[in-house]
Amino acid sequence: MHRLLEGVSLVAFDLDGTLIDSVPDLAVAVDASLVELGLPVAGEARVRDWVGNGSLVLMERALRHAVLARSGEADPATDLRGGAVTPSLGATDAIPGIGPPLRSVPGASPDIDSALLARAHAAFLAHYGRDPGAHTRLYPGVRECLDALREKAVPLALVTNKPYAFIAPILTGFGLEHHFALCLGGDSLPQKKPDPAPLRHVAAHFGVAPEACLMVGDSRHDIAAGRAAGFRTLAVPYGYNHGEPVRDSGPDAVVESLAELV
Numbered sequence: 001m002h003r004l005l006e007g008v009s010l011v012a013f014d015l016d017g018t019l020i021d022s023v024p025d026l027a028v029a030v031d032a033s034l035v036e037l038g039l040p041v042a043g044e045a046r047v048r049d050w051v052g053n054g055s056l057v058l059m060e061r062a063l064r065h066a067v068l069a070r071s072g073e074a075d076p077a078t079d080l081r082g083g084a085v086t087p088s089l090g091a092t093d094a095i096p097g098i099g100p101p102l103r104s105v106p107g108a109s110p111d112i113d114s115a116l117l118a119r120a121h122a123a124f125l126a127h128y129g130r131d132p133g134a135h136t137r138l139y140p141g142v143r144e145c146l147d148a149l150r151e152k153a154v155p156l157a158l159v160t161n162k163p164y165a166f167i168a169p170i171l172t173g174f175g176l177e178h179h180f181a182l183c184l185g186g187d188s189l190p191q192k193k194p195d196p197a198p199l200r201h202v203a204a205h206f207g208v209a210p211e212a213c214l215m216v217g218d219s220r221h222d223i224a225a226g227r228a229a230g231f232r233t234l235a236v237p238y239g240y241n242h243g244e245p246v247r248d249s250g251p252d253a254v255v256e257s258l259a260e261l262v
């Protein structure tokens with residue numbers, strides 16, 4: 001058993017990039033949505049760097065990239081990875097929602113019209129919802145870890161920024177729907193990670209002191225939320241962290257596989 005688990009009465013897991021490699025399905029849905037809007041596709045490698053702040057921000061990042069790509073200014077050095085999360089109203093013109101050819105400085109983030117973002121997000125939810133687990137896989141060590149924690153009778157919670165509606169179909173596909181006593185999606189509360197509110201909610205729900213709770217995740221948002229909530233924090237390095245090493249966020253420990261936890 002990992003030292004961080006000593007005295008722990010509740011474990012909260014992140015989902016995407018921690019338990020499941022969901023990017024193949026997310027990328028298919030992002031690209032199908034972009035095609036529907038007449039925009040260039042993004043591809044799996046880019047989508048991997050955009051996951052982590054929920055589906056609306058994912059589509060905002062995808063639109064920013066598509067607008068730059070369409071105007072021939074997509075720049076591999078452009079940092080859209082953990083980029084802007086506040087949609088702003090932009091001019092609309094040729095394609096509804098996208099402004100005139102961008103007078104952008106390389107690396108600048110174009111404004112995205114809120115109506116276009118709403119359309120793109122609705123398209124994404126429809127495409128992804130068709131079969132959110134089709135090409136999604138559990139990471140090695142995950143089942144072993146969850147089964148062992150269940151045997152130890154440690155209550156488990158799932159705290160993801162993914163919309164709540166997708167959690168059950170994915171967990172059910174892996175036969176893991178009974179492992180979690182509580183699941184929160186990115187739309188379950190007004191706040192999502194890195195805000196500590198979802199983790200505080202989980203700790204309060206089970207009546208466990210934050211010091212006796214462990215947050216396990218793959219991104220800086222999980223570690224920041226865990227720390228701000230007073231949880232212990234454990235990171236896995238194989239997931240999605242906007243292309244940055246999650247170690248840089250200062251988790252209490254890092255494990256290569258969740259099997260090391262138990």
Ligand SMILES: O=C(O)COP(=O)(O)O
Nearest residue numbers: 015016052053054160161
């Ligand atoms: O939907 C996302 O952006 C990522 O979800 P996660 O919080 O499970 O990593």
Ligand SMILES: [Mg+2]
Nearest residue numbers: 014016017218
């Ligand atoms: Mg994650």
